[in-house]
Amino acid sequence: MLSIEPAGEILGATVRGADLAQPLSAADFGRILLALGQHGVLRFPDQTLDIGDVKRFSELFGEIQGNPIRAVDGAQAYPEVGILSNVKENGAYIGSPDAGQDWHTDMSYRETIGFVNVLYGIRIPRRHGVPLGGTEFANTQAAYEALPQEIKARLEGMTVTHNFEKFWEHMRRDKASGRPAMTDEQRKRRPPVVHPVFLTHPITGRKVLYCNEGYAVRINELPEAESDAMLDYLFRHQLDMRFRYKHDWNENDLLIWDHLGTIHRAIADYGPDEIRLMRRCQVMATKVFDRAFLVPALEAAGV
Numbered sequence: 644m645l646s647i648e649p650a651g652e653i654l655g656a657t658v659r660g661a662d663l664a665q666p667l668s669a670a671d672f673g674r675i676l677l678a679l680g681q682h683g684v685l686r687f688p689d690q691t692l693d694i695g696d697v698k699r700f701s702e703l704f705g706e707i708q709g710n711p712i713r714a715v716d717g718a719q720a721y722p723e724v725g726i727l728s729n730v731k732e733n734g735a736y737i738g739s740p741d742a743g744q745d746w747h748t749d750m751s752y753r754e755t756i757g758f759v760n761v762l763y764g765i766r767i768p769r770r771h772g773v774p775l776g777g778t779e780f781a782n783t784q785a786a787y788e789a790l791p792q793e794i795k796a797r798l799e800g801m802t803v804t805h806n807f808e809k810f811w812e813h814m815r816r817d818k819a820s821g822r823p824a825m826t827d828e829q830r831k832r833r834p835p836v837v838h839p840v841f842l843t844h845p846i847t848g849r850k851v852l853y854c855n856e857g858y859a860v861r862i863n864e865l866p867e868a869e870s871d872a873m874l875d876y877l878f879r880h881q882l883d884m885r886f887r888y889k890h891d892w893n894e895n896d897l898l899i900w901d902h903l904g905t906i907h908r909a910i911a912d913y914g915p916d917e918i919r920l921m922r923r924c925q926v927m928a929t930k931v932f933d934r935a936f937l938v939p940a941l942e943a944a945g946v
């Protein structure tokens with residue numbers, strides 16, 4: 644029997660009673676989808692999942708963004724399932740060692756934005772028994788609601804340009820990332836895109852501040868100086884501590900989060916010999932805005 648236990652914080656719930664290595668009933672999937680919209684971050688503890696299970700579960704939410712990361716240990720058959728890790732083999736990282744190590748929203752830089760991240764914790768760094776390498780979130784539905792009325796009115800109907808290269812260069816410049824500069828070919832594959840500054844969350848019907856510091860570069864309808872000042876304000880506002888929630892990992896946690904209702908960052912507080920190993924699927928919003936998907940899914944949950 645599925646149970647959903649809210650964390651009692653601004654985000655987060657623990658889901659028990661679901662074995663994600665097995666197919667989910669329509670009712671259980673509907674309850675998980677609803678809980679994802681309501682709580683933003685869902686933890687499924689004590690899951691024993693192979694790479695195919697992670698992929699199958701992720702695909703319930705939408706299409707998985709292809710993964711350019713080099714594959715290991717049988718992952719070749721599953722190019723959509725990425726590896727986040729500081730493990731090295733033969734002098735090279737087996738996956739992405741510094742993915743997401745500052746505030747951002749995955750895939751806001753794509754025409755089809757991201758909906759869900761699925762991370763499966765295989766090895767979690769610990770120091771003196773305390774888990775490191777947590778993932779921190781901020782609630783963008785609450786952040787929208789707390790905006791002053793005049794800001795909501797000023798920005799209503801405006802749009803923001805998101806650029807993949809902004810975060811990439813930030814990691815190289817400010818975080819000593821070893822990633823190479825983007826090539827012209829990569830730039831062509833990831834051109835800047837435009838999205839509304841406020842979205843309506845398809846599950847909750849609440850408005851969302853969709854403007855993350857990782858990728859947002861310009862509010863298109865404002866003069867440049869006003870856009871810069873407004874972006875600074877919005878970035879600071881949504882990271883106010885009252886909107887924040889932190890997940891401390893355990894091995895075999897499967898964590899999913901909603902990219903519409905949250906922004907997030909990976910906390911880089913562990914050293915090169917403190918091993919972190921995760922599998923990740925980045926699921927795009929190919930289904931959730933489609934009522935032919937959403938309505939039956941929520942009805943199956945009794946909504």
Ligand code: SIN
Nearest residue numbers: 727742743777778909
């Ligand atoms: C991500 O930003 O997608 C990764 C988050 C994490 O590794 O905790």
